[in-house]
Structure formats: C-alpha cells, structure tokens
Amino acid sequence: RIVNVVVRDLVTALALVGLLFTTDRIQRRRLLARERARAALRESELRAQAAEAQATANEKIREAIRPGVTTLELDRIGRAVIERNGARSNFLNYGGGPGAPPFPAVICASPNDVIVHGIPDDTPLDEGDIISIDCGAIIEGYHGDAAFTAPVGQVSEEAARLIKVTDESLFAGIDQMVDGNRLSDIGHAVQTVAEAAGYGVVREYTGHAIGTAMHESPQVPNWGKPGKGPKLRPGNVFAIEPMVNIGSAETRV
DSSP, rough: OHHHHHHHHHHHHHHHHHHHHHHHHHHHHHHHHHHHHHHHHHHHHHHHHHHHHHHHHHHHHHHOTTTTBBBHHHHHHHHHHHTTOOOOOSSOOOOBBTTTTOOSEEEEEEEETTOOOOOOOOOOTTTTTTEEEEEEETTEEEEEEEEEEEOOOOOHHHHHHHHHHHHHHHHHHHTTTOOOOHHHHHHHHHHHHHHHHTEEEESSSEEOOOSSSSSSSEEEEEOOTTTTBBOOTTOEEEEOOEEEEOOOOOOOO
C-alpha cells in the first residue's frame, strides 16, 4: 500500500512536470509568434515608408515636367524630396566597378527612345517628348522603387497611346499578384495587353523582387507563358516594370 502511494505520487509529480513543460513550451511558442508578428508589422511599415518617400518624389517630379526643364533639374527635385522624407537614394552611387563609374544621380531619366537607365543631364526637354522617370528610396534598410512615363506638353496620339497601353499592361500584371498564382502569370498579362495593341515587349530588362536590397530574386519578366515559375505568396513584394516599344522589341546599347 505504501508502495502504491509512492508510485501514485511519483506519477502525479511526473504528470505535473510534464504539464509545466508543455505549458512553458506553449507560452514560448506564443511569445515567438507575437515577436514574429511584431517584426513583420515593422517590416511592412518600413516598406510602406520607403515606398511613400519614393512615390512622393515621383509625384513632385511629374508636376515639374514641362518643355524647357532639364532632367538634371528633375533629379534635384527628387533628391530634395527624398532627403525631406528622411530617406536616402538607392540609385545614387549604385553599381560601379572596373571601367564603369557608379550611377551619378537619384533618378533615371530616359527620354523618347531611351528605354531605361538614362542619366540626367542639362539637355532641355522639348514639347512632344515623352520622359520615363525611375526613382527609389531607402528607409532603415528597406527599399522602394517605381517608375512612370509622362508626356512633355502636348504629345502625338501615337505617344499618348503608348503611355496609356503601357499603364494598362502594368495594372494587368498587378492584377496577377494573387496568392497561388504563378510568377509567369504577371509577365503573361503584361505581354498580352502590350502585344494586343501592336507593341513590342522588351526582353533584355525585367522587373524584380525588392526588399532589403533594390534588386532581389526572382526576376519578373514582362513576357512568358502563364502557369510557370514559383507560386506567389503573401509577403511577396515585386517591382513590376513593363518596358514597351512602338514597333519591335529590339534594343541596342
């Protein structure tokens, strides 16, 4: 009888230890989940702040586009807005290496038949030009990056249609950012809209993922068959960058 009591007490003690261990493990998991949720929320806030700084710079630049303005002047506007928002440029001094100096500006300014990565200079924009502006910002290690194309004064119907269709292809790509879709669904949507309008989709340059670096994997092409590549998941952040030509998709450097 004494043995039975001792055994029962031992079993009860072990059960209590097991219960305490299980409870402690559950509490640790809950604490870890709360910490991860707070970290994810902070990451989202920083991404949003970087995107807002970059978007504000693009909007102020857009307002300043007119015949006679130079892209250097537009660059100075972007630089001032980024600094006022407590951010820094992710374009300025980007890249570089043997025989290739780093990028010297906070925006890429690409007029007319320049597709991307144009360097601002003191050449005035003319009535009827179109100008593509690409700008980015960093806040506490998180990057924002976006571009737009705008008319300079009154432009031809052909140029206005190119801008309109390219915008439509962008939003078609954005519409594919759905949990469970495939990466190539984005490019297929962009390509479908652009080519249906008779335009060529540039193959040499792509969009990309973005986060704590400006250019992250995977690349996001603006063409391709649907249903290919990794599945899209909540938390993916992509820079979708349609590059559309009147005529063929060919480019030259």
